[in-house]
Structures are given as C-alpha cells and as structure tokens.
Amino acid sequence: MAQRQDIRLEELALAARNHGMPLEALRLPVTPIGLHYLLTHYDIPIVDADKWSLEIAGLVERPQRLSLADILELPAEELTVTMECAGNGRARMAPRPFSQPWLEEAIGTARWTGTPLIRLLERAGLRKGAVEVVFTGLDRGVEHGRELAYERSLGLDQVLEGDVLLAWAINGQPLPPQHGFPLRLLVPGWYGMASVKWLTKITVTDRPFVGHQQAYAYRVRLSEDEDGEALTRMLPRALMIPPGIPDFPARARTLPAGPCALEGRAWSGFGPIGRVEVSADGGGSWEPAELEADVGSAYAWCRWRHAFEAEPGVAVLLCRAEDATGRSQPLEPVWNLGGYANNAVQRVAVTVVRS
Amino acid sequence: MAQRQDIRLEELALAARNHGMPLEALRLPVTPIGLHYLLTHYDIPIVDADKWSLEIAGLVERPQRLSLADILELPAEELTVTMECAGNGRARMAPRPFSQPWLEEAIGTARWTGTPLIRLLERAGLRKGAVEVVFTGLDRGVEHGRELAYERSLGLDQVLEGDVLLAWAINGQPLPPQHGFPLRLLVPGWYGMASVKWLTKITVTDRPFVGHQQAYAYRVRLSEDEDGEALTRMLPRALMIPPGIPDFPARARTLPAGPCALEGRAWSGFGPIGRVEVSADGGGSWEPAELEADVGSAYAWCRWRHAFEAEPGVAVLLCRAEDATGRSQPLEPVWNLGGYANNAVQRVAVTVVRS
Numbered sequence: 001m002a003q004r005q006d007i008r009l010e011e012l013a014l015a016a017r018n019h020g021m022p023l024e025a026l027r028l029p030v031t032p033i034g035l036h037y038l039l040t041h042y043d044i045p046i047v048d049a050d051k052w053s054l055e056i057a058g059l060v061e062r063p064q065r066l067s068l069a070d071i072l073e074l075p076a077e078e079l080t081v082t083m084e085c086a087g088n089g090r091a092r093m094a095p096r097p098f099s100q101p102w103l104e105e106a107i108g109t110a111r112w113t114g115t116p117l118i119r120l121l122e123r124a125g126l127r128k129g130a131v132e133v134v135f136t137g138l139d140r141g142v143e144h145g146r147e148l149a150y151e152r153s154l155g156l157d158q159v160l161e162g163d164v165l166l167a168w169a170i171n172g173q174p175l176p177p178q179h180g181f182p183l184r185l186l187v188p189g190w191y192g193m194a195s196v197k198w199l200t201k202i203t204v205t206d207r208p209f210v211g212h213q214q215a216y217a218y219r220v221r222l223s224e225d226e227d228g229e230a231l232t233r234m235l236p237r238a239l240m241i242p243p244g245i246p247d248f249p250a251r252a253r254t255l256p257a258g259p260c261a262l263e264g265r266a267w268s269g270f271g272p273i274g275r276v277e278v279s280a281d282g283g284g285s286w287e288p289a290e291l292e293a294d295v296g297s298a299y300a301w302c303r304w305r306h307a308f309e310a311e312p313g314v315a316v317l318l319c320r321a322e323d324a325t326g327r328s329q330p331l332e333p334v335w336n337l338g339g340y341a342n343n344a345v346q347r348v349a350v351t352v353v354r355s
Numbered sequence: 356m357a358q359r360q361d362i363r364l365e366e367l368a369l370a371a372r373n374h375g376m377p378l379e380a381l382r383l384p385v386t387p388i389g390l391h392y393l394l395t396h397y398d399i400p401i402v403d404a405d406k407w408s409l410e411i412a413g414l415v416e417r418p419q420r421l422s423l424a425d426i427l428e429l430p431a432e433e434l435t436v437t438m439e440c441a442g443n444g445r446a447r448m449a450p451r452p453f454s455q456p457w458l459e460e461a462i463g464t465a466r467w468t469g470t471p472l473i474r475l476l477e478r479a480g481l482r483k484g485a486v487e488v489v490f491t492g493l494d495r496g497v498e499h500g501r502e503l504a505y506e507r508s509l510g511l512d513q514v515l516e517g518d519v520l521l522a523w524a525i526n527g528q529p530l531p532p533q534h535g536f537p538l539r540l541l542v543p544g545w546y547g548m549a550s551v552k553w554l555t556k557i558t559v560t561d562r563p564f565v566g567h568q569q570a571y572a573y574r575v576r577l578s579e580d581e582d583g584e585a586l587t588r589m590l591p592r593a594l595m596i597p598p599g600i601p602d603f604p605a606r607a608r609t610l611p612a613g614p615c616a617l618e619g620r621a622w623s624g625f626g627p628i629g630r631v632e633v634s635a636d637g638g639g640s641w642e643p644a645e646l647e648a649d650v651g652s653a654y655a656w657c658r659w660r661h662a663f664e665a666e667p668g669v670a671v672l673l674c675r676a677e678d679a680t681g682r683s684q685p686l687e688p689v690w691n692l693g694g695y696a697n698n699a700v701q702r703v704a705v706t707v708v709r710s
Contacts, residue, residue, distance in 0.1 A: 007362035010605045012446055015367065016460050019374030024398040025532070032531045034389035041603045043379040091367055099604045105371050142602040142609050176387045247497040248396045249454045250365045254497050
C-alpha cells in the first residue's frame with residue numbers, strides 16, 4: 001500500500017479541483033450535491049441566466065432560440081441516474097495515462113429534472129438527412145493549440161430512444177454552477193462525457209461530428225495511430241462501502257472481528273445488474289451478494305448486501321457485478337491510452353482486530 | 356511546469372475524496388455548495404437527525420441534552436465566513452509533507468446560519484474553574500494505533516468573544532452530510548480544523564485539551580521533538596482568478612494580448628485586508644490593486660481588481676495581501692513538518708498570444 005508513483009504537479013492540480021464521491025456515500029440512494037463526482041475539463045463558466053439562451057440550429061424546420069423561462073415552461077420529467085466518469089479507475093492503470101487521476105470514486109447518482117430532448121427537437125422539426133445532433137457547451141479551452149468549446153454529439157438513434165434530458169435541476173434544486181447551470185444534457189446510462197454541461201447550442205447535422213472530444217478524446221485505443229472505439233455506455237461496476245474506520249492520512253482501515261455487514265451499489269449502462277459477488281479472501285473464493293429488488297429507476301444503481309465473518313488478520317475484500325447482458329468486471333485493469341473504462345474490481349484491504 | 360514529484364497512492368486517494376474550490380469561483384462572493392473546499396479526516400458520518408442529540412457536559416451548572424428541534428428553536432444568527440484549510444499550500448512545500456496535497460484551492464466562503472455558542476453555554480451555566488471547551492464530532496478514526504473521535508477545543512476567551520456559531524445551515528439550506536449535518540461548529544477567522552463537524556458533545560473543562568488534533572496535529576513545528584505552536588487564525592492571502600482559458604489536462608493558460616481585468620479576493624483571520632498588490636512580471640515590480648470597500652462581513656474575503664496590459668510572451672502573475680495588523684505573504688513557502696499555514700504568494704503563468 002505504500003506504493004509510490006511519479007505524479008505530475010498538473011495531475012495534482014486536476015485532483016484538487018475535481019472530486020470523486022467518498023465511498024461511504026454509497027449508503028445513500030441519491031448522492032447529495034457536493035458529493036456527486038465532478039469533472040470539469042476547462043473552467044466552470046459562471047452564467048447569467050438572464051443573458052443566456054439555447055439555440056437550436058442546423059437541419060431543423062424551425063430554428064429556435066429559447067430563454068430559460070421558455071424551457072422551464074416545457075413539460076418536465078424527473079430521472080434518477082447513476083453517472084460515472086469514463087476515466088474512473090485511470091490511476092489504477094500502469095503506466096498511468098496523464099489526465100484526472102481517478103481511483104474508483106468518479107461516480108454519483110442524482111435526481112435530474114428537465115425536459116426531454118426529443119420534445120424540443122419535435123418542436124423544431126428534424127429535416128431530411130439529419131444524422132447526428134451536436135451539443136455545444138459554454139466551457140472553452142485549448143486542445144492541441146486550438147481554442148474550442150466543449151462539444152459532443154449523439155447519433156439520432158440515441159436521441160430518439162435514449163430518454164435524453166435537457167436538465168435544469170438536480171435533486172430538486174436549480175443546477176449549481178459546477179453541474180452546468182442553467183441547462184445541461186443528461187444521457188442516461190452513458191459515461192459522463194456525453195452529458196454536455198452549460199449547454200448553449202444544439203445543432204442537427206447531416207454527418208458524424210469530428211470534434212476533439214468525439215473523434216480524438218474519449219476513445220479506447222492502444223496508440224495514437226488507432227482511431228479506436230468511441231466510449232458510450234458505462235460498463236458494469238460494483239463498489240462497496242469500505243468497512244471499519246480509517247486512519248488519517250493513509251486511510252488504512254481497521255475493523256473489529258466478528259460479523260460484518262458489507263454493502264454497496266452496482267450499476268451498468270447496458271442493462272440491469274444480474275448479480276453481485278463478494279470475495280473476502282482476495283479473490284480466492286466468491287459468494288453471491290443479496291441484491292435489493294426495487295431500484296426505483298432503470299438508470300440508477302442497485303443496492304447489494306453481504307454478511308461476512310471478519311477474522312483477525314488482514315482481509316482483502318473484493319466485489320464484482322455482472323449485468324443482464326453478461327458483461328462483467330475484470331480482476332485487473334485493461335490498459336488503454338486515455339485511461340478509460342477501467343472497471344476492474346475494487347479491492348479494499350482491512351486490518352481485522354480482536355474486539 | 357512539467358515538474359514531477361513522487362506521490363503516494365494514499366495522497367491520491369485523499370485528493371480524489373477531498374476537493375478545493377476551483378479558482379474561477381472567486382468570481383462569486385458566496386461559494387455554492389459543492390464548490391466550497393472540503394476536507395474530511397475520516398469517513399463522513401451519515402447521521403439520522405431523529406436519533407441525534409447534542410450533549411453539554413463537564414463544568415456546567417445544568418448539563419443538557421438537546422435535540423435538533425431544540426436547537427432550531429434557539430435564536431439564530433447568520434454569518435458570512437471565509438474558511439481555509441490549515442493545510443492549504445502544502446503541496447507547494449518541498450519536501451512535501453504527507454497529508455492532503457493542497458495547492459492553493461482549499462478555501463470557500465459560505466453563509467452559515469446557527470445559534471451562537473455563547474447562548475447555549477449561558478443556558479447551561481459555566482461553573483467556576485472552566486478553562487476550555489472541548490467539541491467532539493461523530494467522525495471516528497485511528498491515529499497512532501488508537502481509535503478516537505475528531506475533537507478540538509477552544510479557550511474560554513475565544514468562546515466568549517469569537518462569534519462562534521453552532522451552525523445548522525449553509526447558504527440557506529440544511530447542512531449536507533459532508534459539511535457536518537446536522538450541526539457543526541463554526542469558528543470565524545480560524546483555519547477550518549477548529550470548526551468541528553457532526554458535533555455530538557460539548558464539554559467544559561478545567562484544563563487544556565491534549566487530544567490528537569490539538570496537541571499533536573495542527574501545530575507548526577520543524578520536528579517531532581518540538582511541541583510547536585498551535586494553529587489558530589488564518590494568515591492573510593490573496594488569490595486571483597487565473598485569466599484566459601486553460602488547456603486540458605495540463606491547465607496551461609492562454610490569454611489574448613491587450614487589456615486584461617484581473618480580479619480575485621483576499622482575506623485574513625487577523626483583521627481586515629489593508630492592501631493587495633499585483634505583479635505582472637514574476638515579482639519584479641508590484642502595483643496596488645483596487646479593493647472593494649464593502650465586504651459585507653468582517654469574516655469574509657474582500658474583492659480586488661487590477662487592470663494590466665498583456666503583452667505577447669509568457670507572463671507570470673502574482674498577487675499578495677497585507678492585513679491591518681501588518682501581516683503579509685512570503686514569496687516562497689516556509690516549510691514545517693505538517694505542511695501548515697503556507698500562505699506564499701500565488702503564481703499564475705499565462706501564455707499571452709496576439710489577438
């Protein structure tokens with residue numbers, strides 16, 4: 001555990017700004033504001049809602065410019081959604097790709113309120129030849145020497161079938177600046193990069209989008225030469241609340257011997273969780289955890305529990321999920337250039353002491 | 356800027372849990388929930404308010420046990436308070452002390468609502484011989500092999516004169532779990548370690564408290580042999596909003612040439628800010644910044660502005676504050692064992708490009 005790694009000051013600067021969800025918050029079905037993971041690529045725009053508008057342009061019959069008041073008048077839906085950063089687990093890869101150095105905390109579940117994207121597009125009217133929809137945020141930065149806005153696209157299939165929301169509230173409150181005030185995209189089941197924050201423009205296009213965050217970043221590949229595969233849905237993952245209590249600052253954990261009720265949550269962007277298994281001996285043997293039946297939302301994590309008998313010594317606890325499509329978690333990280341989609345099983349070491 | 360440092364995986368785990376305030380949030384006088392810095396020593400307790408109570412014990416005439424409802428009925432005050440972690444700036448020290456590796460973002464300003472501590476102590480009645488008041492949180496951890504609760508004390512002088520609050524709301528909302536729900540201490544002007552979260556017990560004592568967080572941690576000293584000096588009030592500090600836009604992931608900044616309106620905020624726990632100075636040439640020359648007169652609260656940061664002409668090339672921008680007591684900021688970090696109270700001036704490098 002006293003493993004040392006070279007880290008850049010720049011990675012530290014990212015880690016100080018961005019934050020994961022402390023795993024004890026897995027106790028809560030909905031993550032409070034401020035505990036939900038947060039990744040900001042550039043600077044957080046501080047937006048004056050009175051001056052803000054959303055433009056809908058491109059291949060639409062009736063181009064639109066809507067104020068926040070206009071959008072708040074549209075039919076609203078609420079969705080409880082588990083969101084994970086595509087870079088979650090990056091810092092467990094070796095060599096560690098240079099970006100936000102997440103361990104496994106880049107997750108959260110929130111109640112998002114907004115208007116279905118499809119309603120807005122119906123109102124604007126898709127024109128023939130429409131293939132993708134590009135979403136532009138107000139956040140601007142520099143990539144490879146060029147200034148650009150954060151932009152991502154979705155294919156028309158995902159737009160039409162994916163329960164995609166234009167969200168203006170989180171957990172019943174207006175979006176705070178860091179979550180995209182006044183309006184953000186919300187793509188349930190997908191890694192967070194798809195859910196463009198500080199939305200300012202929606203453009204319907206007749207061709208695939210080739211912007212930086214789509215064609216270069218957020219692709220699984222082994223070298224710069226490959227195009228790689230675009231990241232979309234979240235791979236399955238189970239996480240546990242680390243049992244016992246930590247020390248400071250190393251966060252090494254101590255647990256009294258005896259019965260221990262382990263619990264955590266599991267999710268997948270590909271379908272419902274089929275099973276969660278727990279190992280209390282470092283992966284030597286696995287036992288099924290009990291899954292809570294009612295998860296409340298098709299897009300939210302489900303709770304699992306598992307009782308084990310903690311015996312004095314060091315225990316290494318693991319958990320892993322498998323979803324209804326048969327996708328599961330590898331025991332070790334699968335490396336790629338950007339450090340994406342590492343859903344290797346969580347390992348929690350605890351020192352069990354006689355109580 | 357490509358400086359590399361050895362970092363422990365444990366430091367990364369801390370940095371992923373805890374977070375600073377992204378400095379663009381210096382634009383806002385009050386920091387939104389989720390952007391205020393947060394340091395949690397152990398795990399965040401998830402508290403059931405119905406089962407929670409506050410005990411007042413020790414050298415008091417009438418020992419008390421109060422429910423949250425009891426406390427919400429007491430007279431309430433609101434205070435806008437700038438809070439900084441005592442470890443802010445730690446990661447700029449060399450060698451870097453092992454703890455949460457803050458750069459300079461461990462700050463925030465919030466509107467806290469609660470009942471003055473002094474009212475509660477009057478109600479309980481201080482007995483003769485009272486010297487200190489010990490505050491116990493529900494958060495538990497291990498230090499030097501011993502399980503303990505997070506505990507800190509205040510001397511009676513600070514308790515009587517310091518506007519100390521028992522806060523149950525932040526920015527008009529109930530405390531979220533991470534800020535100490537349902538009740539926390541708030542010691543205006545002091546580093547954050549004094550403001551005990553998840554408060555469960557207040558004990559009036561006849562002697563100085565010698566618990567871990569008082570007698571061992573949070574002391575400025577050069578070696579384990581020294582007792583050192585206890586940390587109390589925040590040293591002065593000015594911070595600027597880094598101008599221009601960043602790249603990702605290195606966050607190197609680009610600014611168009613021409614007039615640039617720099618702005619930021621400054622504070623000190625020892626008194627009002629007397630002046631802020633800005634250097635646009637790496638510290639070679641300094642110019643006074645304009646201070647906003649009305650800061651609204653004696654305990655909140657004040658805003659400063661400074662116009663400078665950005666010329667093509669690399670500019671290194673610095674800012675520094677001096678308070679009314681004459682305390683100011685050093686140009687370089689002053690090392691100590693715990694990595695505390697490093698208020699060395701902020702340096703922001705920007706590449707100025709022809710616009």
